[in-house]
Amino acid sequence: MLSYRTRIVLDTLLPQNGDDQLDVGLFDTDFESFYETFEAGAPAMMRVGFRAALFTAVWIAPTLIGLPPPLTLYDRETREHALEALLHSRSNVLRQMAFLLRATCCFHFGGDSVVREKVGYPEQFDAHLEAKE
């Protein structure tokens, strides 16, 4: 179960109607189910890393643009600005936190069939191959 703050962070990262063509956001793609799989099956280092990245986004990212935390206090534009500052931080560790956050979301978001359709990625033919075997 994702917390309120986690949902705000992730929704800032991949919002609904974020782009005219790619108008589905992370929470239009059943991220919760993926997160359960992730918590059950990912190596401990990745799970701990993702939690640390969320913590960093909520409590450290706002300070990088001179605002007190948490991130959830602010409107979307400010939140985006704060997460962008995290991605471009002078600290490599903080940049890695932003990378972990993005990578974990992309594992799910980039594999979603609606997202793939929206960006033009074609349907694959696995069912056909299984039938052939």
Added chain:
Amino acid sequence: MRVDGLQHSTAIDEAYDYVIVGSGAAGASAARVLADTGASIAVVEEGPAVPRTHFPDKVWPAFHNMLRNMGGLIARGRAFIPIIQGSCLGGSTVINSAIMWRVPDDVFDVWRDEFGLQAALPPDALHRQWDRVERELNVHPVFEEALGHNVSMRRAAERLNLSAAPTRRGDRGCQGSARCLTGCPHGAKQSMHLTYLPYAEERGATLFTHAKVERVFFDLGRASGVSGRFQSPGQKGRNFILRARKAVIVAASAIQTPGLLHKSGVRSKHLGKHFQAHPGSPLMAVFDDGGNLWKGATQGFDADEYRADRFKLETISLPPELAFVRMPGTGRAWMHSMAEMANIRVWGVQLRAFAEGEVRNGLFGPDVRFDPNARDMRNLRKALRVTAEMFFAGGAREVILSIHGMPERIHSVDELDVFDRAPDNPAAYSWILSHLFGTARMSVNRSKGVVDEHFAVHGSPNLYVVDSSIFPTNLGVNPQQAIMGIAMHAAENIARRHEH
């Protein structure tokens, strides 16, 4: 015969002539040669056997089933560099692009002159093995109809008059579906789980999967087998013991081999040291030519013009999961970038790094240290500049840099000087580590290496290492064919030594 440790509820204690640890390019090639001698063979793989009908088109399940630590193994230095290694039957050959290169002559010269290996690794004998690999795996340049997105590099190379060509790969009937990285669903890529492992199995070899070897054990100084534990998620798996009547052959990769040898009591000041690699760094560009990243062989064109500068350029197709991560922006800006996916192209720099790292046994597995040095960073900057120049020559509208402190995008060759101002710190760049060498290097002299000229660990005459950990240096080209040929040559030598 196959034994899946996941389904095995009893302990095993069996004997074979040869026990081979690892089923990737090296282990499978050794098994292929030894199977012809009529010997009994056990090939032991830590990961699962994944049938090709189960190769997903999505990255998460593929990484979950087929990659070590799901791609989360990291080389630590100033940058954190992900290490991509297969962990399934067939090893990394299941998730690579089956790119084939022989060991270049200039590398042979160094191995001969600096390491005295002309007798151990004779070029003539190795070329015969590579001929066999090319014949059996149908190695050929990517056919025109499977080039797809790769043609943009050809266009660029022609315009700039650079040496570049369709990539030579082992495949039969590549359909250009750009899915090598998650396992070829068409069975076109000639990975070891489709070729040499079934060959050995048909000749009596037993393939153990979900079976992690924990140590090699010795009897009066002679390696007499391996012990380990079947992998069983959520519970302690059963133990297994596989005794070796003739020899134990380790082919577990440059990351895993030194740890296994160390846990087994092998001691050498070179064990785990001299870790070399080809760190890779990608650049993305936006084109308007309608050539989609997902149409064409995953890696179908490469440029070797800059071998003297120690880098090689390759095309690569990334699925949306991996491409999105590298795209610039946050929130809405990030999604605008993602929406350009159909026009994106990715080319990678493969650096023949000077840097040497180290692999140790850590608390949670191998602890890998690797840090590109100043000369590597100079070469990387040049390589990225050349890549960007090629992108523009190939028709790119803009190039996405992904370098910390640099502009996110450049729009013409007039802006190429940004690479001259790019940082020296490796942490500013995106990296990946995939070609790994040297942690149990070969030397005729015990004081200079771990393995002798017969591929045996110094002081342990029937414990052999045949994977890329014995390579004294990196190659500057993709290593699968080199690894296979050297493992086959080693296996022939081992068979001769243990004929009676």
